[in-house]
Amino acid sequence: MLSVSRRELKFLMRCDQAVKLQTELDCMLDTDSYSKAGYYMVRSLYFDSFRDKDFTQKYDGMENRRKIRLRVYSAAQASAKFEIKEKAGACQKKDSLLVDREHAQAFINGEYAGLLDYEEPVAHRLFGFMTLGAYRPAAVVEYERRAYMYEAFNTRITFDRNVKCCECFYDIFSEEMPFVPVLSQQVILEVKFSGVLLESIQRILGKYYLTNVSVSKYGMGRPIGAHYIL
Numbered sequence: 001m002l003s004v005s006r007r008e009l010k011f012l013m014r015c016d017q018a019v020k021l022q023t024e025l026d027c028m029l030d031t032d033s034y035s036k037a038g039y040y041m042v043r044s045l046y047f048d049s050f051r052d053k054d055f056t057q058k059y060d061g062m063e064n065r066r067k068i069r070l071r072v073y074s075a076a077q078a079s080a081k082f083e084i085k086e087k088a089g090a091c092q093k094k095d096s097l098l099v100d101r102e103h104a105q106a107f108i109n110g111e112y113a114g115l116l117d118y119e120e121p122v123a124h125r126l127f128g129f130m131t132l133g134a135y136r137p138a139a140v141v142e143y144e145r146r147a148y149m150y151e152a153f154n155t156r157i158t159f160d161r162n163v164k165c166c167e168c169f170y171d172i173f174s175e176e177m178p179f180v181p182v183l184s185q186q187v188i189l190e191v192k193f194s195g196v197l198l199e200s201i202q203r204i205l206g207k208y209y210l211t212n213v214s215v216s217k218y219g220m221g222r223p224i225g226a227h228y229i230l
Contacts, residue, residue: 002096003122006154007197009090011189011210018159018187022146024204025157029148032156034073039144039161044069045108045172046141046218050134052229058219059226064088067218068129070104075175080104082115082126092192095122101173108170110136137170141221142179143188153195160188165221182220 013021034040047068048054057065064087071081082097082104099107103114107130115127129135143163149156163183171177191197191205219226
């Protein structure tokens with residue numbers, strides 16, 4: 001089990017701004033292992049309760065809320081990450097459970113008993129949420145990510161582009177997904193850190209006059225659902 005607690009700031013940038021900022025970060029930060037060749041794919045299946053509690057709480061501006069997702073970085077993966085991401089203001093806590101492909105397929109089909117095969121506490125939390133809240137697949141969101149990291153204060157900076165979604169087909173291991181683009185003209189910048197953000201990074205970000213925004217890729221990924229829910 002992996003557990004991470006950090007502050008998280010989000011910004012929307014023009015594509016040309018993102019390229020310039022990445023050029024500056026290349027000189028001072030390392031990329032993560034996935035980003036060595038540039039951008040990489042991230043595909044997440046988001047689950048929600050029977051009454052779409054997590055989705056509506058996001059749009060109602062609730063300070064304390066959660067998202068539950070199953071994530072892969074390739075359709076050919078033999079495993080997936082099952083994650084609970086909880087938000088309290090600007091603070092985020094993420095607990096991740098690595099599950100094998102067979103279990104992941106069962107979860108996609110709404111069968112959650114396999115979580116009891118794992119000893120990690122997060123597996124039991126997930127089982128409680130999924131069964132008591134009648135959680136079911138809600139949307140798949142895919143995008144391309146480039147990520148930078150710095151050991152001090154557990155700092156991580158990510159650029160997400162070409163966000164697209166699917167609300168009708170949930171098999172994240174499929175090579176062919178009927179995606180619909182939802183964000184192609186802008187890039188989502190996320191700045192995550194524990195404690196304080198390094199002054200050197202603050203100076204670089206300050207050049208772009210960015211405004212912290214509440215942007216949710218899960219929220220973007222449910223345009224059809226939003227029409228009926230909100």
